[in-house]
Amino acid sequence: MAAVTVPLGRVDAGAPRVTPAQTGSEQAILVVDDIVKRFETPDGVLTAVDHVSLSVSPGEFVGIIGPSGCGKSTLFNVIGGLLDGYEGTVRVAGERVRGPHASIGMIFQEESTFPWRNVIDNVAFPLEIAGLPKAERYDRARHFVKLVGLDGFERRYPAELSGGMRQRVSMARTLAAQPKILLMDEPFASLDEQTRLLLGDKVLQIQQELKQTTLLITHNITEAVQLSDRILVMTYRPGKVKRMVEIKLPRPRTSEIVSSEAFGRYVAQIWGDLREEAGRGMEDEEARKLREGEHR
Protein backbone atom coordinates (compact mmCIF):
# COMPACT_ATOMS: atom_id res chain seq x y z
CA MET A 1 0.00 0.00 0.00
CA ALA A 2 1.34 3.39 -0.94
CA ALA A 3 2.12 5.69 1.95
CA VAL A 4 -0.26 8.62 1.93
CA THR A 5 -0.05 11.53 4.30
CA VAL A 6 -3.46 12.39 5.64
CA PRO A 7 -3.82 15.98 6.81
CA LEU A 8 -5.28 15.67 10.29
CA GLY A 9 -4.20 18.73 12.16
CA ARG A 10 -2.18 21.87 12.17
CA VAL A 11 1.53 22.43 12.29
CA ASP A 12 2.66 25.89 13.09
CA ALA A 13 4.29 26.68 9.77
CA GLY A 14 4.90 30.26 10.79
CA ALA A 15 7.23 29.29 13.62
CA PRO A 16 10.96 29.84 13.12
CA ARG A 17 12.79 26.99 11.44
CA VAL A 18 15.27 25.11 13.58
CA THR A 19 18.78 24.85 12.28
CA PRO A 20 20.83 21.71 12.88
CA ALA A 21 23.15 23.69 15.09
CA GLN A 22 20.24 24.48 17.38
CA THR A 23 19.09 20.87 17.68
CA GLY A 24 22.50 19.37 17.94
CA SER A 25 21.34 16.71 15.50
CA GLU A 26 21.38 17.27 11.80
CA GLN A 27 19.01 14.39 11.09
CA ALA A 28 16.57 14.87 13.96
CA ILE A 29 12.87 14.61 13.11
CA LEU A 30 11.82 15.37 16.69
CA VAL A 31 13.63 17.90 18.83
CA VAL A 32 12.58 18.44 22.40
CA ASP A 33 14.52 21.45 23.59
CA ASP A 34 15.01 22.43 27.21
CA ILE A 35 11.51 21.59 28.43
CA VAL A 36 10.55 22.78 31.90
CA LYS A 37 7.06 22.13 33.24
CA ARG A 38 5.93 23.28 36.66
CA PHE A 39 2.62 22.67 38.46
CA GLU A 40 1.01 24.68 41.22
CA THR A 41 0.20 22.34 44.13
CA PRO A 42 -1.12 22.99 47.67
CA ASP A 43 2.47 22.40 48.89
CA GLY A 44 3.91 24.96 46.48
CA VAL A 45 5.33 24.86 42.98
CA LEU A 46 6.29 21.39 41.78
CA THR A 47 8.79 21.07 38.95
CA ALA A 48 7.75 17.92 37.11
CA VAL A 49 10.13 18.20 34.15
CA ASP A 50 13.37 20.10 34.52
CA HIS A 51 15.37 21.18 31.46
CA VAL A 52 14.85 18.01 29.45
CA SER A 53 16.24 17.97 25.91
CA LEU A 54 16.12 15.16 23.41
CA SER A 55 16.43 14.65 19.69
CA VAL A 56 15.16 11.67 17.75
CA SER A 57 16.28 10.65 14.25
CA PRO A 58 13.88 9.37 11.58
CA GLY A 59 13.06 5.68 12.07
CA GLU A 60 14.66 5.65 15.52
CA PHE A 61 13.02 4.01 18.55
CA VAL A 62 13.76 5.91 21.73
CA GLY A 63 12.64 4.79 25.17
CA ILE A 64 12.16 7.15 28.11
CA ILE A 65 12.37 5.40 31.44
CA GLY A 66 12.16 6.60 35.01
CA PRO A 67 10.53 5.83 38.34
CA SER A 68 6.91 6.75 39.08
CA GLY A 69 6.62 10.51 39.56
CA CYS A 70 9.62 11.42 37.40
CA GLY A 71 7.51 13.38 34.94
CA LYS A 72 7.45 10.83 32.10
CA SER A 73 3.74 11.25 31.46
CA THR A 74 4.05 15.04 31.77
CA LEU A 75 6.72 14.92 29.07
CA PHE A 76 4.44 12.68 26.97
CA ASN A 77 1.63 15.23 27.25
CA VAL A 78 3.95 18.15 26.48
CA ILE A 79 5.38 16.49 23.35
CA GLY A 80 1.89 15.37 22.28
CA GLY A 81 0.58 18.90 22.72
CA LEU A 82 -1.95 18.01 25.41
CA LEU A 83 -0.25 20.23 28.00
CA ASP A 84 0.67 23.85 27.62
CA GLY A 85 2.22 26.44 29.89
CA TYR A 86 5.71 24.97 29.69
CA GLU A 87 9.12 26.44 28.92
CA GLY A 88 11.17 25.19 25.97
CA THR A 89 10.15 24.04 22.52
CA VAL A 90 9.02 20.93 20.66
CA ARG A 91 9.87 20.76 16.96
CA VAL A 92 8.89 18.19 14.40
CA ALA A 93 10.87 18.10 11.16
CA GLY A 94 12.16 21.57 11.96
CA GLU A 95 8.77 23.14 12.55
CA ARG A 96 7.71 24.29 15.96
CA VAL A 97 4.48 22.71 17.05
CA ARG A 98 2.00 23.97 19.62
CA GLY A 99 -0.94 21.89 20.77
CA PRO A 100 -2.06 18.58 19.28
CA HIS A 101 -0.87 18.13 15.71
CA ALA A 102 -0.95 15.67 12.86
CA SER A 103 2.75 14.90 13.00
CA ILE A 104 2.55 13.09 16.31
CA GLY A 105 0.31 10.08 16.94
CA MET A 106 -0.37 9.19 20.56
CA ILE A 107 -1.07 5.83 22.17
CA PHE A 108 -2.24 6.09 25.74
CA GLN A 109 -1.63 3.95 28.79
CA GLU A 110 -5.33 3.56 29.58
CA GLU A 111 -7.67 1.57 27.38
CA SER A 112 -8.69 4.11 24.76
CA THR A 113 -10.71 2.33 22.08
CA PHE A 114 -14.20 3.69 21.49
CA PRO A 115 -16.55 1.04 22.92
CA TRP A 116 -19.39 2.10 20.59
CA ARG A 117 -17.35 1.50 17.43
CA ASN A 118 -16.24 -1.85 16.08
CA VAL A 119 -12.60 -2.53 15.25
CA ILE A 120 -12.69 -1.27 11.68
CA ASP A 121 -14.61 1.88 12.65
CA ASN A 122 -12.19 2.54 15.51
CA VAL A 123 -9.21 2.26 13.17
CA ALA A 124 -10.93 4.33 10.47
CA PHE A 125 -11.69 7.11 12.99
CA PRO A 126 -8.83 9.52 12.09
CA LEU A 127 -9.52 8.94 8.39
CA GLU A 128 -13.20 9.77 8.95
CA ILE A 129 -12.17 12.97 10.70
CA ALA A 130 -9.88 13.76 7.76
CA GLY A 131 -12.93 13.47 5.48
CA LEU A 132 -11.87 10.48 3.40
CA PRO A 133 -14.63 8.71 1.45
CA LYS A 134 -16.02 5.64 3.21
CA ALA A 135 -14.65 3.02 0.80
CA GLU A 136 -11.18 4.52 0.86
CA ARG A 137 -10.98 4.88 4.62
CA TYR A 138 -12.17 1.30 5.16
CA ASP A 139 -9.61 0.10 2.66
CA ARG A 140 -6.83 1.87 4.53
CA ALA A 141 -8.19 0.87 7.93
CA ARG A 142 -8.18 -2.80 6.86
CA HIS A 143 -4.49 -2.46 6.00
CA PHE A 144 -3.67 -1.25 9.52
CA VAL A 145 -5.94 -3.83 11.15
CA LYS A 146 -3.96 -6.48 9.29
CA LEU A 147 -0.69 -4.82 10.25
CA VAL A 148 -1.45 -5.25 13.97
CA GLY A 149 -2.60 -8.83 13.36
CA LEU A 150 -6.32 -8.35 13.93
CA ASP A 151 -7.66 -9.31 10.51
CA GLY A 152 -10.83 -11.32 11.00
CA PHE A 153 -11.86 -9.14 13.96
CA GLU A 154 -12.97 -6.10 11.94
CA ARG A 155 -16.63 -6.34 12.97
CA ARG A 156 -15.96 -7.12 16.64
CA TYR A 157 -16.52 -4.52 19.34
CA PRO A 158 -13.85 -3.70 21.96
CA ALA A 159 -15.92 -5.43 24.66
CA GLU A 160 -15.47 -8.66 22.71
CA LEU A 161 -11.65 -8.36 22.63
CA SER A 162 -8.88 -8.98 25.17
CA GLY A 163 -6.87 -6.12 26.71
CA GLY A 164 -3.93 -6.82 24.40
CA MET A 165 -6.16 -6.84 21.31
CA ARG A 166 -7.78 -3.56 22.35
CA GLN A 167 -4.35 -1.96 22.73
CA ARG A 168 -3.50 -3.18 19.22
CA VAL A 169 -6.71 -1.53 17.95
CA SER A 170 -5.54 1.74 19.54
CA MET A 171 -2.17 1.30 17.89
CA ALA A 172 -3.74 0.64 14.47
CA ARG A 173 -5.99 3.68 14.89
CA THR A 174 -3.01 5.93 15.65
CA LEU A 175 -0.93 4.44 12.83
CA ALA A 176 -3.82 4.91 10.39
CA ALA A 177 -3.33 8.67 10.76
CA GLN A 178 0.22 8.08 9.46
CA PRO A 179 1.99 10.29 11.99
CA LYS A 180 5.65 11.19 11.58
CA ILE A 181 6.27 10.25 15.19
CA LEU A 182 4.53 7.61 17.26
CA LEU A 183 4.35 8.53 20.92
CA MET A 184 3.45 5.72 23.34
CA ASP A 185 2.80 6.16 27.06
CA GLU A 186 3.22 2.79 28.80
CA PRO A 187 0.88 1.16 26.29
CA PHE A 188 1.26 -2.33 27.76
CA ALA A 189 1.25 -1.36 31.45
CA SER A 190 -2.06 -3.08 32.18
CA LEU A 191 -1.09 -6.33 30.42
CA ASP A 192 0.55 -9.45 31.83
CA GLU A 193 4.27 -10.02 31.21
CA GLN A 194 3.85 -12.69 28.52
CA THR A 195 1.35 -10.64 26.50
CA ARG A 196 3.60 -7.63 26.96
CA LEU A 197 6.59 -9.50 25.45
CA LEU A 198 4.52 -10.77 22.53
CA LEU A 199 3.09 -7.33 21.86
CA GLY A 200 6.66 -6.03 22.01
CA ASP A 201 7.39 -8.39 19.10
CA LYS A 202 4.44 -6.91 17.23
CA VAL A 203 5.69 -3.36 17.86
CA LEU A 204 9.16 -4.33 16.63
CA GLN A 205 7.67 -5.91 13.52
CA ILE A 206 5.54 -2.83 12.78
CA GLN A 207 8.44 -0.49 13.41
CA GLN A 208 10.60 -2.56 11.07
CA GLU A 209 7.92 -2.50 8.38
CA LEU A 210 6.95 1.18 8.59
CA LYS A 211 10.33 2.57 9.70
CA GLN A 212 8.22 4.44 12.20
CA THR A 213 9.95 6.93 14.45
CA THR A 214 8.80 6.01 17.94
CA LEU A 215 9.08 7.45 21.41
CA LEU A 216 8.12 5.02 24.17
CA ILE A 217 7.46 6.17 27.72
CA THR A 218 7.77 3.26 30.14
CA HIS A 219 8.78 2.23 33.63
CA ASN A 220 9.50 -1.32 32.46
CA ILE A 221 13.24 -1.87 31.91
CA THR A 222 12.80 -5.13 29.95
CA GLU A 223 10.31 -3.52 27.60
CA ALA A 224 12.54 -0.47 27.08
CA VAL A 225 15.65 -2.58 26.28
CA GLN A 226 13.68 -5.02 24.08
CA LEU A 227 12.32 -2.23 21.87
CA SER A 228 14.65 0.76 21.94
CA ASP A 229 17.69 1.98 20.05
CA ARG A 230 18.39 4.47 22.81
CA ILE A 231 17.00 4.85 26.31
CA LEU A 232 16.77 8.14 28.15
CA VAL A 233 16.92 7.52 31.90
CA MET A 234 15.19 10.17 34.00
CA THR A 235 15.76 11.18 37.60
CA TYR A 236 13.04 11.19 40.23
CA ARG A 237 11.38 14.55 40.84
CA PRO A 238 12.27 16.94 39.35
CA GLY A 239 12.48 14.87 36.17
CA LYS A 240 15.88 15.50 34.55
CA VAL A 241 17.93 13.55 32.04
CA LYS A 242 20.20 11.27 34.05
CA ARG A 243 21.75 9.34 31.20
CA MET A 244 21.20 8.34 27.59
CA VAL A 245 21.96 4.65 27.04
CA GLU A 246 22.54 3.37 23.53
CA ILE A 247 21.20 -0.16 23.02
CA LYS A 248 23.47 -1.90 20.57
CA LEU A 249 21.44 -5.07 20.25
CA PRO A 250 21.08 -6.39 16.70
CA ARG A 251 17.95 -5.72 14.64
CA PRO A 252 15.57 -7.16 13.63
CA ARG A 253 14.80 -8.25 17.18
CA THR A 254 12.25 -10.55 18.74
CA SER A 255 11.35 -11.24 22.35
CA GLU A 256 13.89 -14.08 22.31
CA ILE A 257 16.53 -11.43 22.82
CA VAL A 258 15.53 -11.08 26.49
CA SER A 259 17.41 -14.31 27.25
CA SER A 260 20.70 -13.04 25.79
CA GLU A 261 23.63 -12.06 27.95
CA ALA A 262 23.93 -8.62 26.37
CA PHE A 263 20.27 -7.93 27.11
CA GLY A 264 20.84 -8.80 30.77
CA ARG A 265 23.80 -6.43 30.93
CA TYR A 266 21.71 -3.55 29.59
CA VAL A 267 18.93 -4.29 32.07
CA ALA A 268 21.47 -4.36 34.92
CA GLN A 269 23.06 -1.11 33.75
CA ILE A 270 19.74 0.72 33.57
CA TRP A 271 18.56 -0.68 36.87
CA GLY A 272 21.84 0.57 38.34
CA ASP A 273 20.86 4.06 37.18
CA LEU A 274 17.25 3.74 38.23
CA ARG A 275 17.64 2.08 41.60
CA GLU A 276 18.69 5.20 43.45
CA GLU A 277 15.92 7.22 41.76
CA ALA A 278 13.26 4.62 42.50
CA GLY A 279 14.46 4.52 46.14
CA ARG A 280 14.11 8.30 46.39
CA GLY A 281 10.65 8.05 44.92
CA MET A 282 9.62 5.43 47.44
CA GLU A 283 10.99 7.45 50.39
CA ASP A 284 9.20 10.55 49.13
CA GLU A 285 5.93 8.64 48.78
CA GLU A 286 6.26 7.23 52.32
CA ALA A 287 7.00 10.69 53.75
CA ARG A 288 3.95 12.08 51.96
CA LYS A 289 1.74 9.32 53.36
CA LEU A 290 3.10 10.04 56.85
CA ARG A 291 2.33 13.76 56.48
CA GLU A 292 -1.18 12.96 55.28
CA GLY A 293 -1.66 10.69 58.32
CA GLU A 294 -0.50 13.45 60.67
CA HIS A 295 -2.88 15.96 59.08
CA ARG A 296 -5.79 13.59 59.71
Added chain:
Amino acid sequence: MTAAATLAKNRYVPAALGVLSFVVFIALIELLIRVGVINRFIVPMPSDIIAAFPRVIMEEEVLHRFLLTAGEAFSASILVTIFGVAGGVLLHRYNLLRLATETWVAAVAAAPLVLMYPLYLVIFGRSALTIVMMGFTAGLAPIILKTLEGLMGTRRVLINVGRSFNLTRSQQFWKILFPAALPTIFVGLRLGLIFSLINIVGVEFLINFGGLGQLINELAERYDLPGTYAAICFVILVSVCVFIIMERLERWLRPVD
Protein backbone atom coordinates in the same frame (compact mmCIF):
# COMPACT_ATOMS: atom_id res chain seq x y z
CA MET B 1 -22.39 -27.13 35.25
CA THR B 2 -25.58 -27.26 37.32
CA ALA B 3 -28.99 -27.90 35.73
CA ALA B 4 -30.05 -24.32 36.53
CA ALA B 5 -26.97 -22.90 34.79
CA THR B 6 -27.67 -25.07 31.72
CA LEU B 7 -31.30 -23.91 31.60
CA ALA B 8 -30.21 -20.26 31.97
CA LYS B 9 -28.17 -20.59 28.75
CA ASN B 10 -31.24 -21.76 26.81
CA ARG B 11 -32.80 -19.01 24.71
CA TYR B 12 -36.43 -19.67 25.66
CA VAL B 13 -36.29 -21.08 29.22
CA PRO B 14 -35.76 -17.78 31.13
CA ALA B 15 -38.63 -16.07 29.24
CA ALA B 16 -40.90 -19.08 29.72
CA LEU B 17 -40.02 -19.16 33.42
CA GLY B 18 -40.89 -15.46 33.70
CA VAL B 19 -44.31 -15.99 32.11
CA LEU B 20 -44.91 -19.07 34.29
CA SER B 21 -44.02 -17.12 37.46
CA PHE B 22 -46.52 -14.42 36.49
CA VAL B 23 -49.26 -16.99 35.81
CA VAL B 24 -48.57 -18.71 39.15
CA PHE B 25 -48.72 -15.34 40.95
CA ILE B 26 -52.07 -14.48 39.31
CA ALA B 27 -53.44 -17.96 40.13
CA LEU B 28 -52.30 -17.52 43.73
CA ILE B 29 -54.07 -14.14 44.01
CA GLU B 30 -57.21 -15.73 42.50
CA LEU B 31 -57.03 -18.55 45.01
CA LEU B 32 -56.47 -16.21 48.00
CA ILE B 33 -59.49 -14.11 46.95
CA ARG B 34 -61.70 -17.18 46.41
CA VAL B 35 -60.87 -18.60 49.85
CA GLY B 36 -61.46 -15.16 51.41
CA VAL B 37 -57.92 -14.30 52.56
CA ILE B 38 -58.02 -11.16 50.36
CA ASN B 39 -61.21 -9.09 50.33
CA ARG B 40 -62.79 -9.35 46.85
CA PHE B 41 -64.37 -5.87 47.31
CA ILE B 42 -60.89 -4.33 47.52
CA VAL B 43 -58.98 -6.51 45.06
CA PRO B 44 -60.98 -7.96 42.18
CA MET B 45 -60.37 -11.52 41.05
CA PRO B 46 -57.94 -11.78 38.10
CA SER B 47 -60.53 -13.87 36.23
CA ASP B 48 -63.04 -10.97 36.63
CA ILE B 49 -60.41 -8.53 35.33
CA ILE B 50 -59.81 -10.74 32.27
CA ALA B 51 -63.58 -10.98 31.77
CA ALA B 52 -63.83 -7.18 31.95
CA PHE B 53 -61.46 -6.64 29.00
CA PRO B 54 -64.01 -7.12 26.17
CA ARG B 55 -66.46 -4.81 27.97
CA VAL B 56 -63.83 -2.11 28.54
CA ILE B 57 -62.64 -2.37 24.93
CA MET B 58 -66.14 -2.31 23.39
CA GLU B 59 -68.01 0.07 25.69
CA GLU B 60 -65.37 2.48 26.95
CA GLU B 61 -63.66 3.46 23.67
CA VAL B 62 -60.42 2.15 25.07
CA LEU B 63 -58.57 2.23 21.75
CA HIS B 64 -59.31 5.94 21.32
CA ARG B 65 -58.29 6.62 24.94
CA PHE B 66 -55.18 4.47 24.57
CA LEU B 67 -54.11 6.45 21.50
CA LEU B 68 -54.84 9.72 23.31
CA THR B 69 -52.67 8.82 26.31
CA ALA B 70 -50.00 7.29 24.06
CA GLY B 71 -50.01 10.47 21.94
CA GLU B 72 -49.65 12.67 25.04
CA ALA B 73 -46.85 10.41 26.32
CA PHE B 74 -45.14 10.50 22.92
CA SER B 75 -45.39 14.31 22.69
CA ALA B 76 -44.05 14.74 26.21
CA SER B 77 -41.25 12.24 25.43
CA ILE B 78 -40.13 14.20 22.39
CA LEU B 79 -40.20 17.50 24.29
CA VAL B 80 -38.51 16.13 27.37
CA THR B 81 -35.79 14.42 25.30
CA ILE B 82 -34.98 17.53 23.27
CA PHE B 83 -35.02 19.97 26.18
CA GLY B 84 -33.60 17.55 28.78
CA VAL B 85 -30.59 16.50 26.71
CA ALA B 86 -30.01 20.08 25.53
CA GLY B 87 -30.22 21.26 29.17
CA GLY B 88 -27.65 18.68 30.25
CA VAL B 89 -25.34 19.68 27.39
CA LEU B 90 -25.65 23.35 28.37
CA LEU B 91 -24.82 22.65 32.01
CA HIS B 92 -21.82 20.61 30.87
CA ARG B 93 -20.67 23.31 28.48
CA TYR B 94 -20.98 26.24 30.90
CA ASN B 95 -19.42 25.45 34.24
CA LEU B 96 -20.80 28.56 35.94
CA LEU B 97 -24.32 27.64 34.86
CA ARG B 98 -23.82 24.11 36.21
CA LEU B 99 -22.50 25.35 39.57
CA ALA B 100 -25.36 27.85 39.82
CA THR B 101 -28.23 25.52 38.93
CA GLU B 102 -27.33 21.85 39.45
CA THR B 103 -28.63 21.78 43.03
CA TRP B 104 -31.87 23.40 41.94
CA VAL B 105 -32.37 20.93 39.12
CA ALA B 106 -31.74 18.04 41.55
CA ALA B 107 -34.29 19.55 43.94
CA VAL B 108 -36.87 19.79 41.13
CA ALA B 109 -36.23 16.12 40.27
CA ALA B 110 -37.23 15.15 43.80
CA ALA B 111 -40.24 17.52 44.09
CA PRO B 112 -43.86 16.27 43.82
CA LEU B 113 -44.46 18.25 40.62
CA VAL B 114 -47.93 16.77 40.12
CA LEU B 115 -49.13 19.35 42.66
CA MET B 116 -48.49 22.05 40.07
CA TYR B 117 -51.45 20.90 38.00
CA PRO B 118 -53.84 23.67 39.19
CA LEU B 119 -51.32 26.26 38.00
CA TYR B 120 -51.00 24.52 34.63
CA LEU B 121 -54.80 24.37 34.38
CA VAL B 122 -54.88 28.14 34.74
CA ILE B 123 -52.08 28.61 32.18
CA PHE B 124 -53.04 26.03 29.54
CA GLY B 125 -56.71 25.33 30.33
CA ARG B 126 -58.38 21.95 30.78
CA SER B 127 -56.76 20.46 27.68
CA ALA B 128 -54.30 17.89 26.43
CA LEU B 129 -51.66 20.65 26.47
CA THR B 130 -51.86 20.83 30.28
CA ILE B 131 -51.33 17.08 30.45
CA VAL B 132 -48.39 17.11 28.01
CA MET B 133 -46.78 20.04 29.83
CA MET B 134 -47.19 18.28 33.20
CA GLY B 135 -45.50 15.21 31.70
CA PHE B 136 -42.76 17.39 30.25
CA THR B 137 -42.13 19.21 33.56
CA ALA B 138 -41.98 15.96 35.53
CA GLY B 139 -39.55 14.23 33.17
CA LEU B 140 -37.18 17.12 32.50
CA ALA B 141 -34.94 17.21 35.60
CA PRO B 142 -33.77 13.57 35.64
CA ILE B 143 -32.85 13.76 31.95
CA ILE B 144 -30.87 16.97 32.47
CA LEU B 145 -29.04 15.45 35.44
CA LYS B 146 -28.27 12.14 33.76
CA THR B 147 -27.12 13.83 30.55
CA LEU B 148 -24.80 15.99 32.62
CA GLU B 149 -23.56 12.94 34.54
CA GLY B 150 -22.91 11.04 31.31
CA LEU B 151 -20.98 13.90 29.72
CA MET B 152 -18.99 14.63 32.89
CA GLY B 153 -18.21 10.94 33.28
CA THR B 154 -16.64 10.56 29.84
CA ARG B 155 -13.24 9.01 30.42
CA ARG B 156 -10.42 11.55 30.18
CA VAL B 157 -8.42 9.30 27.90
CA LEU B 158 -11.19 9.27 25.26
CA ILE B 159 -11.25 13.06 25.30
CA ASN B 160 -7.45 13.06 24.97
CA VAL B 161 -7.70 10.71 21.98
CA GLY B 162 -9.98 13.28 20.36
CA ARG B 163 -7.57 16.07 21.23
CA SER B 164 -4.62 14.11 19.86
CA PHE B 165 -6.47 13.84 16.52
CA ASN B 166 -7.06 17.59 16.66
CA LEU B 167 -10.86 17.34 16.67
CA THR B 168 -12.91 20.52 16.54
CA ARG B 169 -15.20 21.25 19.51
CA SER B 170 -18.20 20.05 17.52
CA GLN B 171 -16.43 16.83 16.43
CA GLN B 172 -15.29 16.27 20.01
CA PHE B 173 -18.92 16.44 21.13
CA TRP B 174 -20.58 14.38 18.39
CA LYS B 175 -17.83 11.83 17.87
CA ILE B 176 -16.72 11.27 21.48
CA LEU B 177 -18.63 12.96 24.30
CA PHE B 178 -22.15 12.21 23.09
CA PRO B 179 -21.69 8.52 22.20
CA ALA B 180 -19.70 7.98 25.41
CA ALA B 181 -22.52 9.53 27.44
CA LEU B 182 -25.35 7.73 25.62
CA PRO B 183 -25.82 4.82 28.07
CA THR B 184 -26.19 7.27 30.98
CA ILE B 185 -28.42 9.57 28.92
CA PHE B 186 -30.71 6.63 28.24
CA VAL B 187 -30.89 5.85 31.97
CA GLY B 188 -32.08 9.45 32.36
CA LEU B 189 -34.56 9.07 29.51
CA ARG B 190 -36.04 5.93 31.07
CA LEU B 191 -36.36 7.68 34.44
CA GLY B 192 -37.75 10.86 32.88
CA LEU B 193 -40.28 9.00 30.77
CA ILE B 194 -41.48 7.02 33.80
CA PHE B 195 -42.04 10.32 35.65
CA SER B 196 -43.75 11.77 32.56
CA LEU B 197 -46.11 8.84 32.14
CA ILE B 198 -47.03 8.74 35.83
CA ASN B 199 -47.85 12.44 35.70
CA ILE B 200 -49.74 12.21 32.41
CA VAL B 201 -52.06 9.44 33.65
CA GLY B 202 -52.21 11.07 37.10
CA VAL B 203 -53.31 14.45 35.71
CA GLU B 204 -55.80 12.80 33.34
CA PHE B 205 -57.22 11.12 36.43
CA LEU B 206 -57.19 14.31 38.53
CA ILE B 207 -58.74 16.64 35.96
CA ASN B 208 -60.97 13.90 34.54
CA PHE B 209 -59.88 14.64 31.00
CA GLY B 210 -58.66 12.68 28.00
CA GLY B 211 -57.35 9.18 27.88
CA LEU B 212 -56.79 6.23 30.14
CA GLY B 213 -56.44 8.26 33.35
CA GLN B 214 -59.94 9.64 32.85
CA LEU B 215 -61.24 6.14 32.10
CA ILE B 216 -59.69 4.81 35.31
CA ASN B 217 -61.28 7.72 37.19
CA GLU B 218 -64.73 7.01 35.71
CA LEU B 219 -64.55 3.26 36.31
CA ALA B 220 -63.36 3.81 39.88
CA GLU B 221 -66.21 6.30 40.46
CA ARG B 222 -68.62 3.56 39.30
CA TYR B 223 -66.86 1.15 41.63
CA ASP B 224 -66.17 -1.10 38.64
CA LEU B 225 -63.00 -2.61 40.08
CA PRO B 226 -62.39 -5.29 37.39
CA GLY B 227 -62.84 -2.57 34.72
CA THR B 228 -60.49 -0.23 36.61
CA TYR B 229 -57.75 -2.87 36.74
CA ALA B 230 -58.33 -3.75 33.06
CA ALA B 231 -57.83 -0.05 32.19
CA ILE B 232 -54.64 0.00 34.30
CA CYS B 233 -53.37 -2.86 32.11
CA PHE B 234 -53.69 -0.54 29.10
CA VAL B 235 -51.60 2.11 30.91
CA ILE B 236 -48.95 -0.58 31.40
CA LEU B 237 -49.21 -1.28 27.67
CA VAL B 238 -48.43 2.38 26.90
CA SER B 239 -45.41 2.14 29.17
CA VAL B 240 -44.27 -1.08 27.47
CA CYS B 241 -44.60 0.55 24.02
CA VAL B 242 -42.58 3.59 25.10
CA PHE B 243 -39.85 1.37 26.55
CA ILE B 244 -39.65 -0.88 23.50
CA ILE B 245 -39.16 2.23 21.33
CA MET B 246 -36.47 3.48 23.75
CA GLU B 247 -34.66 0.16 23.69
CA ARG B 248 -34.68 0.00 19.90
CA LEU B 249 -33.44 3.58 19.71
CA GLU B 250 -30.59 2.89 22.14
CA ARG B 251 -29.50 -0.26 20.25
CA TRP B 252 -29.57 1.70 17.00
CA LEU B 253 -27.50 4.56 18.40
CA ARG B 254 -25.09 2.37 20.35
CA PRO B 255 -25.11 -1.26 19.20
CA VAL B 256 -22.72 -2.65 21.85
CA ASP B 257 -21.39 -1.24 25.13
